[in-house]
Amino acid sequence: xxxxxxxxxxxxxxxGTSVKIECRSLDFQATTMFWYRQFPKQSLMLMATxxxxxxxxxxxxxxxxxxxxxxxxxxxxxxxxxxxxxxxSSFYICSAPDTQYFGPGTRLTVL
Amino acid sequence: xxxxxxxxxxxxVQEKEAVTLDCTYDTSDPSYGLFWxxxxxxxxMIFLIYQGSYDxxxxxxGRYSLNFQKxxxxxxxxxxxxxxxxxxxxxxAMREEFSGGYNxxxxxxxxxxxxxx
Numbered sequence: 700x701x702x703x704x705x706x707x708x709x710x711x712x713x714x715g716t717s718v719k720i721e722c723r724s725l726d727f728q729a730t731t732m733f734w735y736r737q738f739p740k741q742s743l744m745l746m747a748t749x750x751x752x753x754x755x756x757x758x759x760x761x762x763x764x765x766x767x768x769x770x771x772x773x774x775x776x777x778x779x780x781x782x783x784x785x786x787x788s789s790f791y792i793c794s795a796p797d798t799q800y801f802g803p804g805t806r807l808t809v810l
Numbered sequence: 811x812x813x814x815x816x817x818x819x820x821x822x823v824q825e826k827e828a829v830t831l832d833c834t835y836d837t838s839d840p841s842y843g844l845f846w847x848x849x850x851x852x853x854x855m856i857f858l859i860y861q862g863s864y865d866x867x868x869x870x871x872g873r874y875s876l877n878f879q880k881x882x883x884x885x886x887x888x889x890x891x892x893x894x895x896x897x898x899x900x901x902x903a904m905r906e907e908f909s910g911g912y913n914x915x916x917x918x919x920x921x922x923x924x925x926x927x
């Protein structure tokens with residue numbers, strides 16, 4: 700099946716810093732990748748869709764200047780949380796479209 | 811409007827017994843897919859089973875089966891012979907496939923399953 704990896708698996712950062720999360724498709728090429736966010740004890744909510752060669756598509760209510768998404772190549776999509784604050788602490792997980800597979804997720808804690 | 815509804819926040823089951831996790835959905839698209847995922851405490855989303863809206867047979871994958879009732883718009887997950895390792899959060903999700911392009915998964919609120927020895 701389609702294998703998706705994420706790095707890092709967890710990160711702790713200070714408030715005000717930026718954090719980059721990588722999502723890689725290991726055995727297939729992905730022109731699109733979905734980014735989800737999951738707050739504790741809640742369900743997954745789609746944040747944005749990254750598109751190779753064009754701008755990302757953000758869901759309503761997601762700040763595009765805060766959550767920078769770049770689809771650098773057919774195997775790499777990145778999510779950068781800029782000027783992170785404690786309320787950004789969450790579980791971030793990417794998914795390859797048209798497959799049922801998710802990356803293992805990145806747990807972000809902002810102090 | 812809520813598209814995926816999981817009415818059971820938590821469920822308990824005795825080891826080796828069967829358990830049904832409920833899921834109802836709402837869509838006007840004729841073509842859609844229904845998914846169930848298991849999320850253990852590690853956070854990874856483990857794909858369990860898929861049912862397409864045009865599939866005539868209920869999907870089965872080992873101990874997992876999906877009780878698909880299209881007219882009632884329900885897609886309940888049945889886990890047979892529960893094991894302690896089945897204790898986790900379970901999410902039902904839907905993907906509407908009628909429109910062109912890539913379509914996102916819409917998740918229910920989840921059901922936490924606890925398997926007791």
